[in-house]
Amino acid sequence: MTTTRFIFITGGVVSSLGKGLGSAALGALLQARGYTVRTCKLDPYLNVDPGTMSPFQHGEVYVTDDGAETDLDLGHYERFTGVPARGSDNVTTGQIYTSVLQKERKGEYLGATVQVIPHITDEIKAFIAEKDGSADFVLCEIGGTVGDIESLPFLEAIRQFGNDVGTERALFIHVTLLPYIPAAGELKTKPTQHSVKELMSHGIQPRILLCRADREIDEDERRKIALFCNIDRDRVIPALDVKSIYEVPLTYHAEGLDDQVLKCFGLSEPAPPDLRKWDDIVKRVHEPEGEVRIAIAGKYTNLADSYKSLNEALVHGGIANNVRVKLKFFESEVFESGDVAHYLSGVHGILVPGGFGSRGTEGKILAAKFARERGIPYFGICFGMQMAVIEAARHLAGIEKAGSTEFGACAEPVVGLMTEWLRGGRREERAQDGDLGGTMRLGAYPAVLAEGSKIAEIYGTTEISERHRHRYEVNFAYRDALESKGIRFSGTSPDGALPEIMENVNHPWFIGVQYHPELKSKPFDPHPLFVSFIAAALEQSRLV
Numbered sequence: 001m002t003t004t005r006f007i008f009i010t011g012g013v014v015s016s017l018g019k020g021l022g023s024a025a026l027g028a029l030l031q032a033r034g035y036t037v038r039t040c041k042l043d044p045y046l047n048v049d050p051g052t053m054s055p056f057q058h059g060e061v062y063v064t065d066d067g068a069e070t071d072l073d074l075g076h077y078e079r080f081t082g083v084p085a086r087g088s089d090n091v092t093t094g095q096i097y098t099s100v101l102q103k104e105r106k107g108e109y110l111g112a113t114v115q116v117i118p119h120i121t122d123e124i125k126a127f128i129a130e131k132d133g134s135a136d137f138v139l140c141e142i143g144g145t146v147g148d149i150e151s152l153p154f155l156e157a158i159r160q161f162g163n164d165v166g167t168e169r170a171l172f173i174h175v176t177l178l179p180y181i182p183a184a185g186e187l188k189t190k191p192t193q194h195s196v197k198e199l200m201s202h203g204i205q206p207r208i209l210l211c212r213a214d215r216e217i218d219e220d221e222r223r224k225i226a227l228f229c230n231i232d233r234d235r236v237i238p239a240l241d242v243k244s245i246y247e248v249p250l251t252y253h254a255e256g257l258d259d260q261v262l263k264c265f266g267l268s269e270p271a272p273p274d275l276r277k278w279d280d281i282v283k284r285v286h287e288p289e290g291e292v293r294i295a296i297a298g299k300y301t302n303l304a305d306s307y308k309s310l311n312e313a314l315v316h317g318g319i320a321n322n323v324r325v326k327l328k329f330f331e332s333e334v335f336e337s338g339d340v341a342h343y344l345s346g347v348h349g350i351l352v353p354g355g356f357g358s359r360g361t362e363g364k365i366l367a368a369k370f371a372r373e374r375g376i377p378y379f380g381i382c383f384g385m386q387m388a389v390i391e392a393a394r395h396l397a398g399i400e401k402a403g404s405t406e407f408g409a410c411a412e413p414v415v416g417l418m419t420e421w422l423r424g425g426r427r428e429e430r431a432q433d434g435d436l437g438g439t440m441r442l443g444a445y446p447a448v449l450a451e452g453s454k455i456a457e458i459y460g461t462t463e464i465s466e467r468h469r470h471r472y473e474v475n476f477a478y479r480d481a482l483e484s485k486g487i488r489f490s491g492t493s494p495d496g497a498l499p500e501i502m503e504n505v506n507h508p509w510f511i512g513v514q515y516h517p518e519l520k521s522k523p524f525d526p527h528p529l530f531v532s533f534i535a536a537a538l539e540q541s542r543l544v
Protein backbone atom coordinates (compact mmCIF):
# COMPACT_ATOMS: atom_id res chain seq x y z
CA MET A 1 0.00 0.00 0.00
CA THR A 2 1.15 3.56 -0.69
CA THR A 3 2.69 5.36 2.24
CA THR A 4 0.49 8.38 2.49
CA ARG A 5 1.95 11.58 3.85
CA PHE A 6 -0.41 14.17 5.32
CA ILE A 7 -0.02 17.90 4.87
CA PHE A 8 -2.22 20.13 7.03
CA ILE A 9 -2.75 23.70 5.90
CA THR A 10 -3.99 26.22 8.43
CA GLY A 11 -4.48 29.97 8.11
CA GLY A 12 -3.76 32.83 10.44
CA VAL A 13 -4.11 36.61 10.88
CA VAL A 14 -7.07 37.14 8.54
CA SER A 15 -9.40 35.07 6.40
CA SER A 16 -9.36 35.07 2.58
CA LEU A 17 -5.62 34.47 2.37
CA GLY A 18 -6.00 32.00 -0.44
CA LYS A 19 -5.34 28.84 1.57
CA GLY A 20 -7.52 26.94 -0.86
CA LEU A 21 -5.55 28.14 -3.84
CA GLY A 22 -2.30 27.51 -2.01
CA SER A 23 -3.33 23.94 -1.20
CA ALA A 24 -4.43 23.39 -4.80
CA ALA A 25 -1.16 24.82 -6.14
CA LEU A 26 0.92 22.67 -3.80
CA GLY A 27 -1.08 19.65 -4.97
CA ALA A 28 -0.26 20.56 -8.58
CA LEU A 29 3.45 20.92 -7.73
CA LEU A 30 3.59 17.53 -6.06
CA GLN A 31 1.85 16.01 -9.08
CA ALA A 32 4.44 17.64 -11.32
CA ARG A 33 7.01 15.69 -9.29
CA GLY A 34 5.22 12.49 -10.17
CA TYR A 35 3.29 11.99 -6.92
CA THR A 36 -0.41 11.31 -6.58
CA VAL A 37 -2.40 13.73 -4.44
CA ARG A 38 -5.76 14.03 -2.78
CA THR A 39 -6.93 17.35 -1.39
CA CYS A 40 -9.64 17.85 1.17
CA LYS A 41 -11.22 20.58 3.22
CA LEU A 42 -12.35 20.58 6.85
CA ASP A 43 -14.84 23.37 7.45
CA PRO A 44 -15.48 24.51 11.01
CA TYR A 45 -18.91 26.08 10.37
CA LEU A 46 -22.05 24.43 11.71
CA ASN A 47 -23.97 24.04 8.45
CA VAL A 48 -24.11 20.42 7.40
CA ASP A 49 -23.05 21.51 3.93
CA PRO A 50 -22.90 24.84 2.12
CA GLY A 51 -25.96 23.90 0.01
CA THR A 52 -28.28 26.22 1.87
CA MET A 53 -25.77 29.04 2.36
CA SER A 54 -26.20 32.23 0.36
CA PRO A 55 -23.64 32.70 -2.39
CA PHE A 56 -23.43 36.31 -1.13
CA GLN A 57 -21.92 35.10 2.10
CA HIS A 58 -20.05 32.02 1.22
CA GLY A 59 -19.42 32.12 -2.49
CA GLU A 60 -20.44 29.43 -4.89
CA VAL A 61 -21.54 25.95 -3.88
CA TYR A 62 -19.33 23.45 -5.64
CA VAL A 63 -20.98 20.20 -6.68
CA THR A 64 -19.13 16.90 -7.05
CA ASP A 65 -19.88 14.00 -9.39
CA ASP A 66 -21.23 12.02 -6.46
CA GLY A 67 -23.76 14.75 -5.77
CA ALA A 68 -22.33 16.53 -2.72
CA GLU A 69 -22.74 20.27 -2.27
CA THR A 70 -19.35 21.38 -1.05
CA ASP A 71 -17.08 24.26 -0.31
CA LEU A 72 -15.81 26.17 -3.33
CA ASP A 73 -12.22 25.32 -2.44
CA LEU A 74 -12.89 21.85 -3.81
CA GLY A 75 -13.29 23.60 -7.14
CA HIS A 76 -9.78 25.03 -6.85
CA TYR A 77 -8.42 21.61 -6.00
CA GLU A 78 -10.06 20.01 -9.00
CA ARG A 79 -9.09 22.82 -11.37
CA PHE A 80 -5.45 22.66 -10.33
CA THR A 81 -4.95 18.93 -9.90
CA GLY A 82 -7.51 17.52 -12.30
CA VAL A 83 -8.50 14.99 -9.63
CA PRO A 84 -12.31 14.83 -9.57
CA ALA A 85 -13.54 16.07 -6.20
CA ARG A 86 -15.66 13.73 -4.11
CA GLY A 87 -18.21 14.41 -1.42
CA SER A 88 -15.88 12.70 1.03
CA ASP A 89 -13.25 15.41 0.40
CA ASN A 90 -15.21 17.93 2.45
CA VAL A 91 -16.50 17.78 6.01
CA THR A 92 -18.09 20.38 8.26
CA THR A 93 -18.64 20.69 12.00
CA GLY A 94 -22.32 20.11 11.21
CA GLN A 95 -21.56 16.73 9.64
CA ILE A 96 -19.17 15.73 12.42
CA TYR A 97 -21.73 16.52 15.14
CA THR A 98 -24.55 14.88 13.21
CA SER A 99 -22.57 11.69 12.98
CA VAL A 100 -21.48 11.74 16.64
CA LEU A 101 -25.03 12.45 17.83
CA GLN A 102 -26.43 9.64 15.69
CA LYS A 103 -23.92 7.26 17.24
CA GLU A 104 -24.81 8.51 20.70
CA ARG A 105 -28.51 7.83 20.03
CA LYS A 106 -27.69 4.33 18.86
CA GLY A 107 -25.82 3.75 22.08
CA GLU A 108 -22.53 3.21 20.31
CA TYR A 109 -20.57 5.03 23.01
CA LEU A 110 -21.54 2.40 25.55
CA GLY A 111 -22.64 4.79 28.24
CA ALA A 112 -19.64 7.12 28.00
CA THR A 113 -20.06 10.86 28.50
CA VAL A 114 -19.87 12.17 24.95
CA GLN A 115 -17.36 15.02 24.73
CA VAL A 116 -15.55 17.21 22.22
CA ILE A 117 -12.36 15.40 23.13
CA PRO A 118 -12.22 12.51 22.31
CA HIS A 119 -15.52 11.94 20.49
CA ILE A 120 -15.67 14.93 18.17
CA THR A 121 -11.92 14.89 17.62
CA ASP A 122 -11.98 11.15 16.92
CA GLU A 123 -14.66 11.69 14.31
CA ILE A 124 -12.50 14.36 12.64
CA LYS A 125 -9.48 12.07 12.80
CA ALA A 126 -11.51 9.28 11.21
CA PHE A 127 -12.37 11.60 8.31
CA ILE A 128 -8.64 12.20 7.77
CA ALA A 129 -7.52 8.61 8.40
CA GLU A 130 -10.04 7.34 5.87
CA LYS A 131 -7.85 8.94 3.17
CA ASP A 132 -4.80 6.90 4.20
CA GLY A 133 -3.57 4.87 1.27
CA SER A 134 -5.56 6.83 -1.32
CA ALA A 135 -2.61 8.92 -2.58
CA ASP A 136 1.06 9.68 -1.94
CA PHE A 137 0.07 12.98 -0.37
CA VAL A 138 -3.18 13.93 1.29
CA LEU A 139 -3.52 17.68 1.69
CA CYS A 140 -6.00 18.79 4.35
CA GLU A 141 -6.97 22.41 4.47
CA ILE A 142 -8.55 23.62 7.70
CA GLY A 143 -11.11 26.34 7.03
CA GLY A 144 -11.31 29.49 9.12
CA THR A 145 -8.55 31.29 10.94
CA VAL A 146 -6.47 30.07 13.86
CA GLY A 147 -7.99 31.66 16.95
CA ASP A 148 -11.60 31.05 15.92
CA ILE A 149 -13.61 29.18 18.54
CA GLU A 150 -15.06 26.83 15.91
CA SER A 151 -11.59 25.74 14.75
CA LEU A 152 -10.47 24.38 18.10
CA PRO A 153 -11.62 20.74 17.74
CA PHE A 154 -10.08 20.62 14.27
CA LEU A 155 -6.71 21.90 15.50
CA GLU A 156 -6.78 19.44 18.36
CA ALA A 157 -7.66 16.61 15.97
CA ILE A 158 -4.84 17.38 13.53
CA ARG A 159 -2.40 17.80 16.42
CA GLN A 160 -3.31 14.33 17.67
CA PHE A 161 -3.22 12.93 14.16
CA GLY A 162 0.24 14.41 13.59
CA ASN A 163 1.41 12.77 16.80
CA ASP A 164 -0.14 9.44 15.87
CA VAL A 165 1.59 9.19 12.48
CA GLY A 166 4.79 11.06 13.40
CA THR A 167 6.72 13.86 11.69
CA GLU A 168 7.82 11.52 8.89
CA ARG A 169 4.21 11.39 7.76
CA ALA A 170 2.66 14.69 8.87
CA LEU A 171 3.56 18.27 8.08
CA PHE A 172 1.90 21.50 9.18
CA ILE A 173 1.95 24.50 6.87
CA HIS A 174 0.61 27.80 8.13
CA VAL A 175 -0.51 30.58 5.78
CA THR A 176 -0.22 34.10 7.20
CA LEU A 177 -0.28 37.71 6.12
CA LEU A 178 2.42 40.36 6.37
CA PRO A 179 0.50 43.63 6.18
CA TYR A 180 2.24 46.68 4.75
CA ILE A 181 2.00 49.74 6.97
CA PRO A 182 2.53 52.84 4.83
CA ALA A 183 3.44 55.13 7.77
CA ALA A 184 6.27 52.80 8.74
CA GLY A 185 7.09 51.97 5.15
CA GLU A 186 7.46 48.28 5.96
CA LEU A 187 5.82 44.90 6.09
CA LYS A 188 4.92 43.88 9.61
CA THR A 189 5.77 40.46 11.00
CA LYS A 190 4.06 40.74 14.39
CA PRO A 191 0.66 39.36 13.36
CA THR A 192 2.46 36.32 11.94
CA GLN A 193 4.42 35.85 15.16
CA HIS A 194 1.20 36.00 17.17
CA SER A 195 -0.60 33.63 14.88
CA VAL A 196 2.16 31.03 15.09
CA LYS A 197 2.22 31.49 18.86
CA GLU A 198 -1.51 30.80 18.91
CA LEU A 199 -1.04 27.68 16.82
CA MET A 200 1.77 26.52 19.11
CA SER A 201 -0.46 27.02 22.12
CA HIS A 202 -2.54 24.21 20.57
CA GLY A 203 0.55 22.06 20.31
CA ILE A 204 1.11 22.57 16.61
CA GLN A 205 4.51 23.71 15.38
CA PRO A 206 4.27 24.63 11.72
CA ARG A 207 7.35 23.67 9.77
CA ILE A 208 6.60 25.83 6.75
CA LEU A 209 5.12 29.31 6.65
CA LEU A 210 3.55 30.72 3.53
CA CYS A 211 3.67 34.47 3.97
CA ARG A 212 1.21 36.43 1.88
CA ALA A 213 2.36 39.96 1.12
CA ASP A 214 1.74 42.58 -1.51
CA ARG A 215 5.46 43.27 -1.98
CA GLU A 216 8.89 41.68 -1.60
CA ILE A 217 9.69 40.36 1.86
CA ASP A 218 13.25 41.45 2.61
CA GLU A 219 15.91 39.25 4.14
CA ASP A 220 15.70 40.88 7.60
CA GLU A 221 11.99 40.26 7.84
CA ARG A 222 12.39 36.71 6.70
CA ARG A 223 15.07 36.00 9.31
CA LYS A 224 13.02 37.68 12.00
CA ILE A 225 9.99 35.51 11.25
CA ALA A 226 12.21 32.41 11.18
CA LEU A 227 13.71 33.27 14.57
CA PHE A 228 10.49 34.16 16.36
CA CYS A 229 8.44 31.37 14.86
CA ASN A 230 11.03 28.65 15.32
CA ILE A 231 11.15 27.88 11.61
CA ASP A 232 14.03 27.40 9.20
CA ARG A 233 14.66 30.58 7.17
CA ASP A 234 14.26 28.68 3.88
CA ARG A 235 10.88 27.53 5.05
CA VAL A 236 9.57 31.05 5.48
CA ILE A 237 8.20 31.17 1.97
CA PRO A 238 7.09 34.45 0.41
CA ALA A 239 3.71 34.14 -1.27
CA LEU A 240 3.33 37.43 -3.09
CA ASP A 241 0.24 38.61 -4.90
CA VAL A 242 0.14 37.60 -8.55
CA LYS A 243 -1.95 38.75 -11.50
CA SER A 244 -3.37 35.36 -12.40
CA ILE A 245 -4.12 32.52 -10.02
CA TYR A 246 -2.51 30.14 -12.50
CA GLU A 247 0.87 31.69 -11.70
CA VAL A 248 0.66 30.42 -8.15
CA PRO A 249 2.23 26.97 -8.74
CA LEU A 250 5.12 28.59 -10.61
CA THR A 251 5.77 31.30 -8.03
CA TYR A 252 5.56 28.84 -5.12
CA HIS A 253 7.98 26.58 -6.88
CA ALA A 254 10.37 29.48 -7.52
CA GLU A 255 10.30 30.22 -3.79
CA GLY A 256 11.11 26.60 -2.98
CA LEU A 257 7.80 25.42 -1.53
CA ASP A 258 7.72 21.95 -3.06
CA ASP A 259 11.46 21.42 -2.36
CA GLN A 260 10.96 22.27 1.28
CA VAL A 261 7.86 20.09 1.60
CA LEU A 262 9.78 17.11 0.27
CA LYS A 263 12.74 17.88 2.52
CA CYS A 264 10.46 17.96 5.54
CA PHE A 265 9.46 14.39 4.68
CA GLY A 266 13.05 13.37 4.03
CA LEU A 267 12.37 12.84 0.34
CA SER A 268 15.28 13.94 -1.80
CA GLU A 269 14.32 14.87 -5.32
CA PRO A 270 17.12 15.45 -7.75
CA ALA A 271 14.90 16.21 -10.72
CA PRO A 272 12.93 19.45 -10.90
CA PRO A 273 9.19 19.17 -11.50
CA ASP A 274 7.79 19.36 -14.99
CA LEU A 275 5.91 22.65 -15.02
CA ARG A 276 5.60 23.16 -18.77
CA LYS A 277 1.83 23.00 -18.73
CA TRP A 278 1.65 25.82 -16.18
CA ASP A 279 4.21 27.89 -18.13
CA ASP A 280 2.06 27.53 -21.20
CA ILE A 281 -1.16 28.53 -19.39
CA VAL A 282 0.45 31.59 -17.81
CA LYS A 283 1.93 32.67 -21.13
CA ARG A 284 -1.48 32.45 -22.79
CA VAL A 285 -3.10 34.38 -19.94
CA HIS A 286 -0.53 37.16 -20.13
CA GLU A 287 -0.09 37.38 -23.87
CA PRO A 288 -3.56 37.12 -25.40
CA GLU A 289 -4.00 38.00 -29.04
CA GLY A 290 -7.35 39.69 -28.63
CA GLU A 291 -10.19 40.38 -26.27
CA VAL A 292 -13.85 39.50 -26.03
CA ARG A 293 -16.44 41.12 -23.79
CA ILE A 294 -18.93 38.83 -22.11
CA ALA A 295 -21.94 40.08 -20.17
CA ILE A 296 -23.07 38.00 -17.22
CA ALA A 297 -26.65 38.69 -16.27
CA GLY A 298 -26.92 37.35 -12.76
CA LYS A 299 -27.97 38.00 -9.24
CA TYR A 300 -25.03 37.51 -6.92
CA THR A 301 -22.81 39.87 -8.84
CA ASN A 302 -21.23 41.81 -6.01
CA LEU A 303 -19.25 38.94 -4.55
CA ALA A 304 -16.60 37.68 -6.96
CA ASP A 305 -16.64 34.22 -5.37
CA SER A 306 -20.33 33.58 -6.07
CA TYR A 307 -19.54 32.65 -9.65
CA LYS A 308 -16.07 31.29 -9.02
CA SER A 309 -16.10 28.25 -11.30
CA LEU A 310 -17.98 30.16 -13.98
CA ASN A 311 -15.40 32.96 -14.03
CA GLU A 312 -12.60 30.44 -14.26
CA ALA A 313 -14.28 28.39 -16.99
CA LEU A 314 -14.60 31.58 -19.05
CA VAL A 315 -10.91 32.29 -18.49
CA HIS A 316 -10.21 28.73 -19.68
CA GLY A 317 -12.28 29.37 -22.80
CA GLY A 318 -10.11 32.44 -23.36
CA ILE A 319 -6.91 30.47 -22.84
CA ALA A 320 -8.03 27.96 -25.47
CA ASN A 321 -8.79 30.75 -27.95
CA ASN A 322 -5.78 32.89 -27.02
CA VAL A 323 -7.94 35.83 -26.03
CA ARG A 324 -8.57 37.78 -22.87
CA VAL A 325 -12.14 37.43 -21.64
CA LYS A 326 -13.43 40.61 -20.11
CA LEU A 327 -16.42 39.99 -17.89
CA LYS A 328 -19.12 42.59 -17.34
CA PHE A 329 -21.43 41.65 -14.49
CA PHE A 330 -24.99 42.94 -14.44
CA GLU A 331 -27.65 42.61 -11.81
CA SER A 332 -30.28 41.38 -14.25
CA GLU A 333 -32.90 43.62 -12.61
CA VAL A 334 -31.35 46.60 -14.39
CA PHE A 335 -32.65 45.32 -17.72
CA GLU A 336 -36.20 45.46 -16.44
CA SER A 337 -36.37 49.21 -17.07
CA GLY A 338 -36.64 48.15 -20.70
CA ASP A 339 -33.44 49.61 -22.09
CA VAL A 340 -31.49 46.38 -22.50
CA ALA A 341 -29.54 47.73 -25.46
CA HIS A 342 -28.11 50.49 -23.31
CA TYR A 343 -26.33 47.87 -21.21
CA LEU A 344 -25.73 45.09 -23.65
CA SER A 345 -24.88 46.59 -27.01
CA GLY A 346 -21.26 46.05 -27.77
CA VAL A 347 -20.87 42.82 -25.80
CA HIS A 348 -19.76 39.78 -27.75
CA GLY A 349 -21.57 37.18 -25.71
CA ILE A 350 -24.30 37.02 -23.07
CA LEU A 351 -24.32 34.46 -20.33
CA VAL A 352 -27.11 33.84 -17.86
CA PRO A 353 -25.76 31.66 -15.05
CA GLY A 354 -27.41 29.44 -12.48
CA GLY A 355 -29.70 31.07 -9.95
CA PHE A 356 -32.63 30.72 -7.62
CA GLY A 357 -35.74 32.73 -6.87
CA SER A 358 -37.76 35.23 -8.85
CA ARG A 359 -35.82 38.47 -8.34
CA GLY A 360 -34.34 39.65 -11.62
CA THR A 361 -35.85 36.86 -13.72
CA GLU A 362 -37.72 39.19 -16.08
CA GLY A 363 -34.39 40.91 -16.70
CA LYS A 364 -32.78 37.59 -17.56
CA ILE A 365 -35.60 36.81 -19.96
CA LEU A 366 -35.05 40.21 -21.61
CA ALA A 367 -31.31 39.51 -21.88
CA ALA A 368 -32.06 36.17 -23.60
CA LYS A 369 -34.47 37.94 -25.95
CA PHE A 370 -31.90 40.57 -26.79
CA ALA A 371 -29.28 37.90 -27.56
CA ARG A 372 -31.72 35.92 -29.67
CA GLU A 373 -32.94 38.87 -31.69
CA ARG A 374 -29.50 40.39 -32.25
CA GLY A 375 -27.70 37.16 -33.05
CA ILE A 376 -25.35 37.60 -30.08
CA PRO A 377 -23.94 34.33 -28.69
CA TYR A 378 -26.05 33.26 -25.72
CA PHE A 379 -25.07 30.71 -23.12
CA GLY A 380 -27.70 29.77 -20.54
CA ILE A 381 -26.58 27.67 -17.63
CA CYS A 382 -29.23 25.87 -15.59
CA PHE A 383 -31.47 28.80 -14.61
CA GLY A 384 -30.14 30.53 -17.74
CA MET A 385 -31.52 27.70 -19.88
CA GLN A 386 -34.88 27.82 -18.10
CA MET A 387 -35.13 31.58 -18.70
CA ALA A 388 -34.24 31.19 -22.38
CA VAL A 389 -36.95 28.54 -22.78
CA ILE A 390 -39.54 30.79 -21.11
CA GLU A 391 -38.45 33.59 -23.42
CA ALA A 392 -38.88 31.39 -26.49
CA ALA A 393 -42.24 30.12 -25.23
CA ARG A 394 -43.53 33.65 -24.75
CA HIS A 395 -42.13 35.35 -27.80
CA LEU A 396 -41.71 32.59 -30.39
CA ALA A 397 -44.45 30.14 -29.49
CA GLY A 398 -46.93 32.79 -28.33
CA ILE A 399 -47.47 31.24 -24.90
CA GLU A 400 -47.77 34.60 -23.20
CA LYS A 401 -48.22 33.32 -19.67
CA ALA A 402 -45.20 31.01 -19.82
CA GLY A 403 -43.36 30.92 -16.50
CA SER A 404 -41.79 28.72 -13.87
CA THR A 405 -43.54 27.25 -10.85
CA GLU A 406 -40.43 28.23 -8.87
CA PHE A 407 -42.02 31.69 -8.63
CA GLY A 408 -45.48 30.50 -7.56
CA ALA A 409 -48.56 29.09 -9.27
CA CYS A 410 -48.36 29.57 -13.00
CA ALA A 411 -50.91 29.20 -15.82
CA GLU A 412 -48.35 27.86 -18.31
CA PRO A 413 -45.66 26.00 -16.33
CA VAL A 414 -43.05 25.77 -19.06
CA VAL A 415 -40.61 25.16 -16.21
CA GLY A 416 -41.92 23.04 -13.38
CA LEU A 417 -40.95 21.27 -10.19
CA MET A 418 -39.30 17.96 -10.72
CA THR A 419 -40.57 15.43 -8.23
CA GLU A 420 -39.10 12.25 -9.63
CA TRP A 421 -36.30 11.16 -11.89
CA LEU A 422 -34.06 8.19 -12.50
CA ARG A 423 -30.61 7.82 -11.03
CA GLY A 424 -28.76 4.81 -12.42
CA GLY A 425 -32.02 2.88 -12.94
CA ARG A 426 -33.43 3.82 -9.52
CA ARG A 427 -36.27 6.25 -9.15
CA GLU A 428 -35.58 9.25 -6.90
CA GLU A 429 -38.58 11.05 -5.48
CA ARG A 430 -39.16 14.38 -3.79
CA ALA A 431 -42.18 15.76 -2.00
CA GLN A 432 -43.56 19.13 -3.18
CA ASP A 433 -42.95 20.57 0.27
CA GLY A 434 -39.71 18.75 1.09
CA ASP A 435 -36.63 20.24 2.80
CA LEU A 436 -34.58 22.74 0.85
CA GLY A 437 -31.26 21.23 1.91
CA GLY A 438 -29.98 18.28 -0.12
CA THR A 439 -33.19 17.79 -2.09
CA MET A 440 -32.14 18.79 -5.55
CA ARG A 441 -31.15 16.71 -8.50
CA LEU A 442 -27.48 16.77 -7.65
CA GLY A 443 -24.28 15.50 -9.16
CA ALA A 444 -23.32 13.69 -12.33
CA TYR A 445 -26.01 12.43 -14.68
CA PRO A 446 -25.52 11.13 -18.20
CA ALA A 447 -27.12 12.81 -21.19
CA VAL A 448 -27.52 11.69 -24.78
CA LEU A 449 -26.94 14.22 -27.55
CA ALA A 450 -28.74 14.22 -30.90
CA GLU A 451 -26.57 13.20 -33.85
CA GLY A 452 -25.75 16.16 -36.05
CA SER A 453 -26.71 18.75 -33.45
CA LYS A 454 -24.47 21.69 -32.64
CA ILE A 455 -23.98 20.39 -29.12
CA ALA A 456 -22.81 16.99 -30.40
CA GLU A 457 -20.36 18.78 -32.66
CA ILE A 458 -19.05 20.86 -29.75
CA TYR A 459 -18.54 17.84 -27.51
CA GLY A 460 -17.32 15.62 -30.32
CA THR A 461 -19.46 12.81 -28.89
CA THR A 462 -23.10 11.95 -28.27
CA GLU A 463 -22.73 10.66 -24.72
CA ILE A 464 -21.77 12.96 -21.92
CA SER A 465 -21.93 13.20 -18.16
CA GLU A 466 -22.34 16.54 -16.42
CA ARG A 467 -23.04 17.81 -12.92
CA HIS A 468 -26.48 19.06 -11.91
CA ARG A 469 -27.93 21.17 -9.15
CA HIS A 470 -31.55 22.07 -9.69
CA ARG A 471 -35.09 21.43 -8.55
CA TYR A 472 -37.00 22.57 -11.61
CA GLU A 473 -36.99 21.30 -15.14
CA VAL A 474 -38.19 22.40 -18.57
CA ASN A 475 -41.61 20.81 -19.00
CA PHE A 476 -41.62 18.51 -22.01
CA ALA A 477 -45.37 18.96 -22.37
CA TYR A 478 -44.33 22.09 -24.29
CA ARG A 479 -41.69 20.35 -26.38
CA ASP A 480 -43.57 20.27 -29.68
CA ALA A 481 -44.77 23.84 -29.35
CA LEU A 482 -41.18 24.99 -28.85
CA GLU A 483 -39.54 22.70 -31.39
CA SER A 484 -41.90 23.88 -34.11
CA LYS A 485 -40.43 27.37 -33.55
CA GLY A 486 -36.75 26.53 -33.93
CA ILE A 487 -35.90 25.51 -30.37
CA ARG A 488 -34.30 22.09 -30.44
CA PHE A 489 -33.92 19.93 -27.37
CA SER A 490 -30.75 18.36 -28.63
CA GLY A 491 -29.78 16.57 -25.44
CA THR A 492 -31.89 14.63 -22.97
CA SER A 493 -31.52 12.14 -20.16
CA PRO A 494 -30.89 8.64 -21.62
CA ASP A 495 -34.58 7.70 -21.15
CA GLY A 496 -35.57 10.82 -23.08
CA ALA A 497 -37.69 12.12 -20.18
CA LEU A 498 -35.64 15.12 -19.04
CA PRO A 499 -34.45 17.92 -21.29
CA GLU A 500 -30.75 18.61 -20.78
CA ILE A 501 -29.89 20.93 -23.66
CA MET A 502 -31.71 23.44 -25.83
CA GLU A 503 -30.42 25.11 -28.97
CA ASN A 504 -31.92 27.79 -31.13
CA VAL A 505 -31.29 26.43 -34.60
CA ASN A 506 -31.86 29.82 -36.24
CA HIS A 507 -29.09 31.54 -34.32
CA PRO A 508 -25.30 31.44 -34.69
CA TRP A 509 -24.74 30.30 -31.07
CA PHE A 510 -27.64 30.01 -28.68
CA ILE A 511 -27.35 27.16 -26.21
CA GLY A 512 -28.86 26.43 -22.84
CA VAL A 513 -27.84 23.54 -20.62
CA GLN A 514 -29.65 22.25 -17.56
CA TYR A 515 -26.35 21.32 -15.89
CA HIS A 516 -23.23 23.15 -14.76
CA PRO A 517 -20.40 22.62 -17.25
CA GLU A 518 -18.27 25.24 -15.48
CA LEU A 519 -17.66 22.81 -12.61
CA LYS A 520 -15.56 20.49 -14.74
CA SER A 521 -13.48 23.00 -16.70
CA LYS A 522 -9.74 23.17 -16.07
CA PRO A 523 -7.10 25.56 -17.38
CA PHE A 524 -5.26 22.67 -19.02
CA ASP A 525 -8.49 20.94 -20.09
CA PRO A 526 -11.00 23.69 -20.88
CA HIS A 527 -14.61 22.64 -21.15
CA PRO A 528 -15.67 22.36 -24.83
CA LEU A 529 -18.78 24.48 -24.29
CA PHE A 530 -16.72 27.36 -22.95
CA VAL A 531 -14.15 26.97 -25.72
CA SER A 532 -16.92 27.08 -28.29
CA PHE A 533 -18.80 29.96 -26.63
CA ILE A 534 -15.67 32.13 -26.51
CA ALA A 535 -14.86 31.19 -30.12
CA ALA A 536 -18.37 32.34 -31.08
CA ALA A 537 -17.87 35.56 -29.10
CA LEU A 538 -14.60 36.12 -30.94
CA GLU A 539 -16.43 35.68 -34.21
CA GLN A 540 -19.04 38.18 -33.00
CA SER A 541 -16.30 40.68 -32.03
CA ARG A 542 -15.13 40.67 -35.64
CA LEU A 543 -18.64 41.59 -36.81
CA VAL A 544 -19.27 44.56 -34.53
Ligand code: GLN
Residues within 6 Å of the ligand: 353, 354, 355, 356, 357, 381, 382, 383, 384, 406, 469, 470, 471, 472, 473
Ligand atom coordinates in the same frame (compact mmCIF):
# COMPACT_ATOMS: atom_id res chain seq x y z
N1 GLN B 1 -33.60 27.56 -9.60
C1 GLN B 1 -33.49 26.63 -10.67
C2 GLN B 1 -33.87 25.22 -10.23
O1 GLN B 1 -33.85 24.92 -9.07
C3 GLN B 1 -32.11 26.63 -11.29
C4 GLN B 1 -31.03 26.17 -10.38
C5 GLN B 1 -29.67 26.52 -10.87
O2 GLN B 1 -29.52 27.38 -11.73
N2 GLN B 1 -28.64 25.90 -10.33
O3 GLN B 1 -34.15 24.39 -11.05
